[in-house]
Amino acid sequence: MKSHSQFLSGAIWSLAVACAAFLPAAVLAADVSVSIQPSTFGADQGAKLSVTVNGGSSDQPINPPIPDGVSLRPYGKSSNIQIINGSMTRSEAQNFVVTADKEGEYTIPSFEVSVNGETIQTDPVTFTVTAGGSAPQSLPGGSSAAPQGNAPAADSQSLGFLEMQFPARDREHLYVGEMAPVRITAFFPPRTRVQLTSQPRPEGPGFTLHNLSEEPEQQLVEKDGETYRAVTWYGGISVAKAGEYPVKVSLDATVMVRDQSGGRSARPRSPFGGSFFNDPFFDDFFDNAFTRVIPREVTLSSKGDPLEVRSLPTEGRPADFSGAVGKFSFGGFKLPADATTGEPQRVRVTVKGKGNFDRMSAPVLEPGDSWKTYAPKTEFQGDDVAAFSGSKTFEFSAVPRKGGEQRVKLTTSYFDPDTGKYETIASPEVPLDIAGEDLSSGANTMAAAALDPKQEKSSQKAKAPTQLAPLREIGVISSASLQPLLYHPAFQISVGLGILGIVAGFVIGGLRQRHSEPSRVAARAAQQREREAIEAAAESSKSGDASVFFDSARRALQVRLGSIWDKPAEAITLSEVRQRFDGDTAIVQFFSKADAVSYAPAGSISTTELDRWNRLLQETLANPSYSVKRPDTVPSNAS
Template sequence: KSVPFDWVRSFSIFAMPHFCRHSRFVLLSWLTAFAFFLPLARTIAEPGVKVGVSSNNVYLGETFVFQISVSGDDEPETPVFPKTADFQVEFLGPQRNKSSSFTIINGRMTNTSVNETKLNYNLTATRTGTLNIPSIPVKVGGRVFRTQAIPIHVMEPEKMDDMALEVAVSSPECYVGQPVTVTWKWFIGRRVLNYRFNLPLLAEKNFSFPAYTPDIDPARRRNYQRIPLPSGDELIGVLEQATRNGVPVTCLTFSLPMIPMQAGAFTFPVSTVTFAIEDTNRARRSRRQFPFDSFFEQTPTRTMTTAAPDLTLNVKDLPAEGKPKNFSGIVGPCRVEVSASPRQISVGDPIILTVQVSGPEYLDNLRIPALSECPELSRDFRVSGEEPGVVKNNHKVFQCTLRAVDAQVKAIPALRIPFFNPTSGCYEEALSEPIALEVEEVHTVTALDAQGLPTAFSSNSGSKLKTVAEGIAHNYGGDILLVDQRAGLATWTKTPWKIAFCLAWPCLYLLALGAVAWHRRRGADPGAIAAQRAAGKCLAALKRIQPDDANGPDLTLAALTDFLAAKLRRPPAAAQSFQEVKAPLADAGIEPAVLERLEKLFAGCEASRYAGATPDDLKQIPLEAAAIVKTINRAF
């Protein structure tokens, strides 16, 4: 008996195993590919965090750059640098870098994209040894990434016979609140290309540094140097010629006043200066080159650091014996002057009392005792409106309001301001002069006084106004009193002097208006006239420089800075370095090549102060400056 062939069953028996094996193979292939590409996809999607330092080997007190680089589209939050005693930390802010570039090599185009945020820090090592920059958490896109720790090897500063840094105080011992002067001296015996001071003393909380500006000698204006600090502030130093260990050197000196706030023996933190000097081992230059190469060619350098020796200051506390109850902290002899206005008053009228205190050199933090608690004043006056005081010239002015409480008051008594005298070591008082017053009794005005009635008048009805039946009396006059005073254009010809008189005033007004307009137009922009004449003055000054004059570079730099200050319409003090004029000149359209020549000229003139200049350089520097001046003048 034949049985019909079942195709469906046959397919199920023979084909299904093959189909299942193929499906398992495909599924396994997809899972393998997914597992392989998933980490790569996450790597592309996730931001990357990298760290780096400008140098792993630094000197004690040397400042170096620590950078955190975050790649990706998300903006990272500003990380918090962990507290550490090994480094002084200064955050320089974020720097966004987003760029794209194309390169074609042998017909093949390559696209390179950069999208990153750089977080820069200035770190200064505070001790020697191997220090670690700790791991820092960085939050990006809601996720926290931690940087890796970086070891830093900190070495002792090198000692050089011709380079040294010294620090001194005006007195090794003082009282709390007594100002002393701290002076730094940097002895320079070789060519220095750039420098950076690190003065951790200025960050000490036990000392206060009042505002201070040294006296500038106009005759030595070129010898003053601006000294930038890591905090962004600037100090003013002066360059002088000195002798150290029998060798002539250049000395950069600058000072600051300091007021101790607490008693104790304090050792100043180490002050350092980091600078670059010429590396003679790597320098390969020929003296047969163009004379300007010694100034404008890039010189191989190496970074050095010099530290100042340790210095101790003994600060004594103010004695408790004999200390007045109203002592306000004034240290040093002082004088008190008092004035009052007005002096002829009635009881209760306000009197403006002005107290001027002088004597201490630094008056910003000076305070006087509360005048409302002064028994001499509170007995006869009500004191109000006390002010914290304002510094004017060499004294500090305090004001308050007094009101006499009695007509028997005859004068404002002498004020006593206690102070501590460091010379005698005891407390003293500054006494003012009394001020005479004329105080009148206050009279009470009644309704009867206002009506002009005797006080004894008992009627309370007062006087009443009455209506006059005749009304107001008018003034009358007849037509005969009127005089014919008709006037018109027809009458002008009879009196030509009137026409001249009337026309003279408009003419005078127009002349005056024209003169004022011309004067205002000329004086509205005085800098324009100076800018027009700047090039001629500069070129004339450069032409007067003799080829064998050793001061030629300084004279060239002086003429050049005056020219740039006039052209940029800035004060001369704001055009003393290339960095101060670089951005304004670039905004004015000066080409980068000209700016590069100008930078080299500045560097060459500055370098001549330390290393001197060859005879060929003395001839070429004014010529190069004249060429640059002509080029810049044509651009304006």
């Protein structure tokens, strides 16, 4: 009973302590505060925005509203518990990095945060963005751009600028349709990371950029005393309408700038208090290593000098002029050597030069009334990265309409922007004897029908069925695959197995053949005989049979020496062994002892001695030079 009351009293005290500890936090109303530090910062920097919830935690993710031109990036959470005079306060802060594209004063308006089921309204926060860094107001390239606005950006800390250059030339104007080569260069600070998010594009109506190099050149360049990373494109620009326009191009990029919101205090100072780690070198090093980078999307625009664009004159315009502006000439042509009226011929001609090749149409075959020509197949080969100069090859079909001797040539027209006049060029004339009679217009249509898909179907239908092989009668419809067998897994596996079988056959056959070679067979037999002799010697040494032992030992040595000297084992005698080895070597002793015991009974040799002789035999056979001396352990009287 006593224990029950003690338990009850303990429980009540515990409850009281818990209430004392947690009641203040539960009873105190939660609040939310918003702060920004620093409240004034540059356009190329950032500030830390903190949304702090005191006395609770947010029920939902906090997403402050942002004004136009401002970007917000989550920067982590922090929480804090404070107990002051027995009163516990819990706070939680959600941090963000704030950046702005332009200078100005911005306000993050009031927003709602849900804390412990209660909705709390925050106060608005105002901050000021100044012009970034120490950037001068004028740009060295005359460009007008920086981070999507007027914020200056020109020195090594700026975000970049764009230039468009025309090569030096005598005139200050362009003609409509003329393609002028341009070089577009984007300059970025050398140590920033840059990601290009678009190709350079023309600003304003009527301009078109052509054949921009897909992979721009990159290099470090000096400009007005500053170093930049220059990214250069080559291409052509053309204008579709006459007038005076500012020629301007722009480019989107993402530049990684270092987040200055943490300042240098973000790096822990040296715990040793010395000056070594506080050296400016380490400031740069640690800033680069620890400071976050913020992606800044920028649009760079070139300055946009006005350019006069003139219309092409109507006076003197050739009938076959197709809009080609530049300077062109014939690079070669191939006409048929002979032809017959009504039969299609292939004509191939190349036009080379500089200008807008896309407007150059196929040269005309003359005399025009003698030929009917069809739509060409074209191919352009550029000579430079911008495809401003090059050659265009036309290949087309032509049907001679008139028979007899003709002098045939090709002509084409273009507008020369340097002289301001139209030019017509012609290939050398080629004499051609065309067989057959002149075609009437009806016959002409019939002959051409086979060439021109756009001709009336009726004429084709009248001709085609008489020549086209008829439909096939299909009885049983079998099915076949249009997929090449090479791609069928079953075929691939079969061929793989076949190749494996061939290789396996060769390998196994080779091994078997090698195994059955006479020399190898003989060697294996010799090894077997040697093994048997050694075993017999070992057994006889144990049994004390000296004559068998020495005979077996000699046989083992004969077999071994015979395989080395390439002689029959039986042909190796004591005299030969004596000639090749010193008299005191064990091998000579074995031979002489064996000879001795074969002619006279061996004296009494103990099994111990025979065992020593046996070990000597093993040693001799194991020694590649067989020059083992007879050791003193073998008694001399044994010989």
